[in-house]
Amino acid sequence: MRFDIKTAGPAIALFLLCIIGFLLNPAFLSEGNLTNLLTRSAFIGIIAVGATFVITAGGIDLSVGSMAAAIAGVMIIIMNAAMETLGPGLATVLLGGGCSILLGLGAGWINGVLTTKGKIEAFIVTLGTMGIYRSLVTYFADGGTLSLDFAIRGTYRPVYYGSVLGLPAPVWVFIAVSICGWLLMNRTAFGRYCTAIGSNESVARYSAIKVDRIKTMTYVIQGLCVSLATIIYVPRLGSASASTGVMWELEAIAAVIIGGTVLKGGYGRIGGTILGALILTTIGNILNFTDLISNYLNGTMQGLIIIIAVWLQRGDWGKAKASKS
Amino acid sequence: MRFDIKTAGPAIALFLLCIIGFLLNPAFLSEGNLTNLLTRSAFIGIIAVGATFVITAGGIDLSVGSMAAAIAGVMIIIMNAAMETLGPGLATVLLGGGCSILLGLGAGWINGVLTTKGKIEAFIVTLGTMGIYRSLVTYFADGGTLSLDFAIRGTYRPVYYGSVLGLPAPVWVFIAVSICGWLLMNRTAFGRYCTAIGSNESVARYSAIKVDRIKTMTYVIQGLCVSLATIIYVPRLGSASASTGVMWELEAIAAVIIGGTVLKGGYGRIGGTILGALILTTIGNILNFTDLISNYLNGTMQGLIIIIAVWLQRGDWGKAKASKS
Amino acid sequence: MFDETPETATVLKADHISKSFGAVPVLFSVSMEIHPGEVHALIGENGAGKSTLMKILSGFHAPTSGRILFDGVEVVLPPDGEAETLGIVLIHQELNLAEQMTVEENIFLGRELTHRGLLQRDKMREKVSGYLQDIGVDISPSARISDLSIAEKQMVEVAKAISRNARVLIMDEPTAVLTEAETELFFRQVERLKSKGVAIVFVSHKLSEVKQIADRVTILRDGQWIGSQKAELLTPDAMAQMMVGRELSDLYPPMHEADVDAVRVLEVRDLCAKGVHDVSFDLRQGEILGFSGLIGAGRSAVFEAICGLEPIASGQILVDGVETRFADVAEARDAGLAYLTKDRKAKGLLLDKQMRPNLTLFSLPKFIRRFGLDVAAEEAALERAIRRFDIRTRDANIKVGDMSGGNQQKLLLAKVMESEPRIVIIDEPTRGIDVGTKQQIYHFIAALAAEGVSVVIISSEMPEVIGISHRVVVMREGQVMGVLTGDDINENEIVRYAAGLKRESKG
Amino acid sequence: AETIKIGVSYPTPTHAWAAGMNWHAEQAEKRLEALYPDIDLILINSPDPNAQASALEDLVSVHKIDALVVLPFESEPLTDPVLNVKKTGALITVVDRGLSQPGIEDIYVAGNNPELGRVSAVYMKGRLTSGDNIVVLRGIPTIIDNERFDAFMAEMEGTGINILDHKHANWNRDDGFEVMQDFLSRFPDIDAVWAQDDDIAIGVVAALKQAGRDGDGMFVVGGAGMKETIKSIMDGDTLVPVDVLYPPSMIATAMDVTVAAFKSNGPVAGRYILGATLITPENAASFYFPDSPF
């Protein structure tokens, strides 16, 4: 019973938002807009899937936005450089993608190792790497924008703009990541270990779970997710700058928590996270669909809607209060 | 034994930073620079003292920076309006200060009540209010800057620029807030209750602690600290805009955690927080001291220093590892 | 005169093990041999070092000196429960379950059954159902641990233990929170494992239990090995004497006759709350009222509702004849009510703090002088409590979580008594407490009652309820089945009420 | 001889225009320090007004500067801090954003924000007729944005051209892309877009192309003078046919003038207001700096 409500909470919130959107402007439900919405959610959604693991295992990663920017920057540099030898074809794009994945894994691994082996609070580690990655991309771009060569853009473009079976490519990636994430969280021992560590680290340790390794793994997964998001982000505008991915970390964490995952760890819901990402994107979308509200108050509406969405969903928990420790 | 190291950690880090600063440029230790440093630390320091309570009791407050901006904005509006009736004298400034405190208490109370009674995760509540306050100040300022009437500035100026016994006024406020905070945390039942709640909420409830009330109180204290910081901030720049207080929340939390407080709650150190604030300000200060490093890499240095500072301090914990649960 | 066991093969042997935490020595050259197919009981006072020895024998702690022999070969056991792969399994004294996870997830934690990387959830659930059936508990494999009562959690631990393919199964006070019925079922499983050649070590303070199930007994006192002996050669009294080092007089204090005309300090009428239906009873001044029943009978739930910890659906509560509803525990405390939880780890003590803040937490307003806390008064209170409740730690600044289980329990009792309640409800007062201290606690409770304090004892140990209560309320499935007085207070009657074979007509 | 220390303080580049400014500042530093061995330029950038105020304090207390070139993050908050620098006797050059009290600066070098809005409006007016629809994407809510926007709207008044809506795209490509996508879903008929800034314009163009609505005479007007934009104007792009200059090189101009104040014999003071030139295919070549990051 309780489960249904918990699961349904974000879904209901999303549903209500869609109704509001439709009432404000029927064009909200147009195919074009829905496609835009889904595609846009893909970035935050993919990153948030990774964040769900980190948070479930009791960690936090503030560096994802900067990491995305840095990876995008390096990818662009590498692809531009590779063009001379490899030409503007698939090879260059694949090289870029490969590098992106390696960088993501590496960056995640660094966060993980500093947290587990260095015994530094995840908040501090990732606040630090957040600053580092952000300033590195500024440095690489000389404060400006790194742009992908136009020749490569042609080859790379379909990764963002292309469609398969009527759904844009990024949405397919999002779906794939979601399914893998869901399986990993709910159908493998790894997912259970994350939950156990977030729930009670010493219990996990006493159960012969390699706590440090699993925690590091969550950051590595987060890094992988960031790199996947970056791979589909780059062809969109073909550029990266210091303002790429600003605030993505907060959005990703917000998506995770709106989805019902507990910030202190021990309980993670991939399905909820995906809905959370959709909710966040929809809020932004709806605000662009009306001029009822002063532009300046966008943030107010956004804040109110987030709070209300979560409140609606938690309200029901009141009944299940006893079970709350 | 273990305690000495914990306490000494941040102090040692600060000391090392000072040596680096001096080596880079002997002017670092000039009286003028040290005074600037202390005065600057006051803002983040005062806010971080409040954050120590919130975090110790297991909460988090992301809204402080925006709250400061909003309070500063409203204060300015009120003082400018009051000038017509009260004139540009002390009365207007006191009115402004009074309003600031009321607003701070109110804003903190809202965060607290939404978290405790509304049963919404503190992260979401304060992420929401962060957006709300930030957009409100933009709205009040019509996208621009709210500025204090120059006539009032004359009266108000000494609150930031004035000195008493050779120390600038903000430093005195910082000292007063630190002492009160320290007493409250270490010498009163309230501090004990915060620690207990952060350590184990159920145990606190079974021990006759009014958990919701105490948690709300921590947010109210946070609000009060923000309003005090704002009162000394406004005369510095005489204005408020959408960019006031951006990232202060992360800086405040970082100061708290660098100081040795545990992000998950249950263990709070006001003394450490103060050192943490000084460390952060000193890092910024040192980076202004040299143009050895590309400006773009400031963030990299900052991130590295934060991580290293905390690592140095935690490194010693390794030995006390056995006692870690 | 000790250790007359013949040279049967030993699976696990502790050879002159010593252990110190920092500079504090806890075990002094202790030896112990564990044979396959035997039940080996380890007994000793609180803080004697039993749990520490068990942890060393299963790799969770490394000994400071001494050897561990496994199958006769000297080994260094792997840390963090990895010794399970060798067949050495420990059930910790403190429950060791992840609260937010389900029963099934906990039981298989760290050794999930997988097929091509994916969990075989149906298979695991099936197996868990089987284990739970074996030990006769009715818990769903998909129940969340946080929703279970503490006794149910203990049964999950037991199920977890028997699910392991253990060669050596070490259990630290597995029966502390179990009622006799559950203990009985549990022992049946122990017998079954024993017959399969599993070596079983268990710690218990219930000496009759030890007598009943153990083949051999090892006794520790103050970290020293006192002896190992065949259980049949020892009576419970002899064991107690060896543990404590002196003769024990009567366990239970002489009962003061209850004053039937004493005022009713607490009256409860038709109380309904979660897990509680129409419960009515009253408590007189200076009375010791026992609450008996099976696991989950709702005894704790009654008092958690009364003290403002759980919402009340309906009913009346009168304190000193005045109808009251406590909104929270602070109100209850201020009215003179104090409730001592049986879940000391999750609800009782701050495990990462020292004794002083724990002791005074419940009655902190008492220690406020001029807005600040009077640390000197707190220290004095701690000193008093340590003396009064005989709390033994070798290091006064130790974190409570590192104290021995029994001493934690004593500290919890001290914490609640620090508020000087007029009505005190003690849930499992002697959980994990050694016989010597038990005796002290019973005398303490009797003295309280004699002073006019009203005491409610919720206990799963029937002799305890029988031994010190003036009246006994028996509950079953959230309802009061009957109230026993005088000679009716005996095991037979209680069991019949508790099992639902008999019920007082409502009136 | 004593070295002359000149502090140069400006916001941390977070978008391309500011990066261009930073590039020009660094070029000028190299050039001027090579030219005059006794001149030391100290470049500091700051992420927010508060940090910039701190940086100004440090320039005084640590570097003991003789002159300050400052591009204030915002006018209001930095007025007092700059005044404090002035009190140490340093020469003050203010760039781009005027302080809110007159008379503090010795030299003022600025672009012209209202003019940027006005010039954009004049161009768009010229290509559209009454009844046509446009949408506006604005920058980060700041005075600069307000000045540009207000001047644009004033110029548009009475033309009969419908301004369907205006939203903030924060001088950011991604925001420009998403806001434009939503405008396109919302309004079936849009004839032109004022994006105010070249970064936003890049996002707008991508959205238009994605939706296939980049034909039919649709055009986008950005602003600032990004080199890629200027290049494509030179190449005769029709979707972004013009640009309105807001030169990031103004900081270098300010540095030059400030150094000149020490090096030339006559007194140097006054106001240098740079125009908001409309860049068209005809004049684009003279505004094209291929080495600049902007």
Ligand SMILES: Nc1ncnc2c1ncn2[C@@H]1O[C@H](COP(=O)(O)OP(=O)(O)OP(=O)(O)O)[C@@H](O)[C@H]1O
């Ligand atoms: N991690 C630790 N650090 C410091 N001291 C410890 C630690 N663990 C146990 N001790 C101390 O070792 C002594 C023995 O504790 P142990 O838990 O073994 O006792 P026990 O025999 O199991 O008692 P009980 O019957 O109360 O459970 C106690 O004084 C305890 O405080």
Ligand SMILES: Nc1ncnc2c1ncn2[C@@H]1O[C@H](COP(=O)(O)OP(=O)(O)OP(=O)(O)O)[C@@H](O)[C@H]1O
């Ligand atoms: N029927 C029930 N439905 C839901 N929750 C229940 C029910 N019975 C008990 N509980 C919960 O389980 C917890 C423990 O049960 P309770 O303490 O009442 O049993 P008990 O008689 O004390 O037995 P035990 O010794 O097993 O704890 C209580 O906090 C109560 O909320």
Ligand SMILES: [Mg+2]
């Ligand atoms: Mg023990």
Ligand SMILES: [Mg+2]
């Ligand atoms: Mg220089």
